[in-house]
Amino acid sequence: MTITQKNSKGGLSRRSFLQRSTMFVGAAGTGGFAGVGTAFAQQFPERNIDIIIPTGEGGGADRDARAFAKVWAKHLATNFEFGYYPGAAGQVGYEFYMNREADAYGLIFANLGPEVIMLEMQDTGISVGEDIVYIQQTLSEPMAVWVGPNSPFATIQDLVEEGKRRPVTVSVSRLPHPASIGMLALGEATGANFVLVPYGGGNPSSMAAITGEVDCCALPITNTIVLGDQARVLGVFADTNVVPEQTNNAPTVNAAMGTSIPAMTSSRAWGVQRAAYDAHPDRIKALVASMQATIADPAYAEAVEGTGVPAVFIDAGGEDVAMATAQAMKELANKYRDLLAGS
Structure with a gap:
């Protein structure tokens, strides 16, 4: 497997060029097409697979996709090229x-x-199911609200009480996000x-909370685990x-606050254009x-654990599961559309 990466303009970065020789794994010598029918193996793939990530390099999606690709090379004899296209909450990449x-x-x-x-929220002209199909779910994790090591807030109750006295700033990776909905719903209930402050990614959002630039942060829970203390x-x-x-035995928000906010989770999944799905069923x-x-x-x-993500978050499912997850997210977006729009 050779992993290379492209910048948002489509060219190979200098770093990726240097990595090409050091990140090579001979896919044909690591099991080839194990798990794939012989008929398919003879025809596909004949060239590299492009992996498009609609967020920045080094973020959670990059981490999880690379962990998958590391093992995928044993079962699909090809190379993978990673391209990062962040912007407009993922719209640029899509x-x-x-x-x-x-x-x-x-x-x-x-x-x-x-x-x-x-x-659902932005005018992209891209419809889930009609234009894009999610064919395999890999991981799922809940959202969490957390603070940096020097924060004065010891509990979620402390944070809520402060929010009743003054606006409390919350760093989020992007406004259209389950973590954003969770915080807005918590504010509505209590x-x-x-006040949500989007930083365009998990890493800058985390740093804002660690340095005290914002009062707290809301992100997928793995982000807090990899940050340790x-x-x-x-x-x-x-x-x-x-x-x-x-x-540290953190409570659920509902248990701590007596609220009934729906579970806010997010799942990783592989998606493909509907046109490709319809035109190339064998592929x-x-x-x-x-x-x-x-x-x-x-x-x-093992690869998942190696990135710092607990293996308990592996939540595999085929197209039916992935598309059901997507449908649940569409319903969540519409349920809280007014809150998101008002933020």
Whole structure:
């Protein structure tokens, strides 16, 4: 497997050029097309697979896609080229992806929560199901609200009470996001005033909270886990906190505040243009078979853990599961459309 990367203008970055020789793994010598039917293996793929990430290099999507590709190379004998196209809450990446050739040699690695919400909220002309199909879900995780190590807020109750006295600033990666909805819903339920400040990605959002530039941060919970003692989780937007040891036994927001906010989660999934899905069913079948073989491979759980993401967040499902998740996100976006629009 050779992993290269492109910048938003489509060219190879200097860093990626230097990495080409150091990140090579011979896919044909690591199991080739294990898990893929022979008929498919003889025909597809004949060239590299492009992976489009609608956020910046080095973020959570990049981390999770690379962990997957590392093992995927054992089950799909090809090379992977990563391209990063951040902007407009993911809209730039989606528009770039939809305009590329619909040949099934290009896939988008999606963060279903924020990106489906974005597609619902913004005038993109891209419709889930009609224009893009999510064919394999990989991971899911809940949203969390947290503070930096020097924050005066010890509990979610402290944060809410402060929000009743003054506007409390919350760094978020982008406004159309389950974490954003969670904080706005918490404010609506308690009377606290939370002001969302989008930073265009998880890393800058986290740094704003760590340095005290904002009062708190709301992101997928893995972001707090990889930060260690730099992040103190105050609440989890889920029915249960499934990683209590990694979050200092943080309570769920509903349990702590007596609210009934829906679980705010986001799932990673591989998506493909509907035109490619319809025109190349054999290629899609080969891709899905190799993806499923990857998820079933114990090396995948090891790769996930190796990035700092708990393996408990592996939440695999085929097209039916991924599209059901996307539909749930569309419903969430419409339920909280007025709150998001008002933010």
